[in-house]
Amino acid sequence: MVVSQNVLMRLPGVAIRLRSGRLRPVVGFLLLVVATAAAGLSVGSPASAADTAVVYVVQGLPGTNVEIQVDGKSVATGAEPTDIVGPLTLASGQRKLTVRQGNTVLLERMFTIRPNTNSDVVVHRPASPSGKPVITTFANNLAAVPADKASVTVAHTAAVPPADIKVNGKVLFANVANGESLHVVVPAGTYTVQIVPTGQSGPSILGPAALPVKGGELTNVYAIGEPKSGTMNVVVHELALSKTGTGKPGRVNTGTGGQAAELGLTSLWSN
């Protein structure tokens, strides 16, 4: 399955929650920034729910606190690096995101949200260390997973060239460029993750670091920052998913007639 664009929320009432970041040695903290203009942005009427979408704004600019505005209304002030602003319930259509530092507009972009979608809007550095900040939208893949499996999206939003992402020492995501992401479903557990330049074993851009991923959740991992200034970091955004599938079988009983045995077809495997 590719990372789908505009994945529909399977469960309208699905609980979406944020938790403090794991990767603890790397992520100092992960704060939920309360939407200061939630009343102005939320659409609470169920009748209009079909015209709204859920958006999180990810503050992926290292070393700077910013104000985030949507359509000119402030949704967070003093948003620190790795902060996640949301969930914001926004009317679908063209919305404007403004990132400010005091009276200075750092950047401003229009983004399109379709009804009943869930996405992260990431403010981050482009690949070039000297480039201006950019905004990239990533659809959240809310496809259900078994309770013991983790849905993981890793996105490159750092000021580094295309990179390989190694998981447990092997390249699981190859040649990922700024603005690209990869999605995978893995057993819940803790993985060792490292980012290295494409096709090379080093120098390490980030990690290796321990990344715990939980069953029944989507874990979005955004690599942010820039190596030279020592600001490489990750933002970890966890979203609850609906569960699918059933537990491990204890038995499989797939022969109730005995015809195969009568024909001698199963005798080879009697012991």
Next chain:
Amino acid sequence: MEQLNSPVPPAVVRPPATTRVGPSAVGAAVVKIALLTAALLTGAGCGASSGTTSAPPPPATAGAPTPQSSDHDGEVPPARVGTPAASQRIRFVPSSIVLPGGSRAPVDPASTVNGLLAVPENVQRVGWWDGGAQAGDPFGALAIAGHVDSAKSGLGFFVQLQRIRAGETITLRDSGHQASYKVTSIRSVPQDALATGTFDQTGPHRLVLITCTGRYDRARGGYERNLVVTAMPVGLAKPVGSTG
């Protein structure tokens, strides 16, 4: 195909201190970013476009002044839309299976009910355990079980597994994808020992085909053993024509 070990115990490897962002680092970085930002706002910076990304190029703002006002929405450039990298894996729930020799059977999702995997009653169809891996996943067992026979319908599709050999190829498909596997082992286990490890979702991805074998216990109405065919992926799952 990578042979990956998973998962590992936590904290086996610690991130180096250089990746930590402590208060002092943040402070220093704030200054740097502030300076950088000032440079950018005075036109000293490069354009937002990056030559290394394969994402749609950002709007041509290079050289243009950074917007200082949000009064005119029409002038605000669009945000980038994130794209999957070219190395994105394909994963899919199989809807058909092709055994060595070319015979094909439909695959239906199958659930565990009271500890028993509820495979399709139609013995010419087989069941994909819905709690397991999908084709193309990097880890875990993709388990498909089917009848060797039934009292009502006679021989089932998976009677063919009784004669499968190591090295032979099995293909899983859905409407737009396929994944191939090479048989690495065939073994029979007592039915009450099947669950041990067969359905594990850790360890390298593999295909596990299950049916019944050995002696038929007429009094009980069932076979004594399960036949377990294990096959390892040959390359990654890939797209095919629309002829699933």
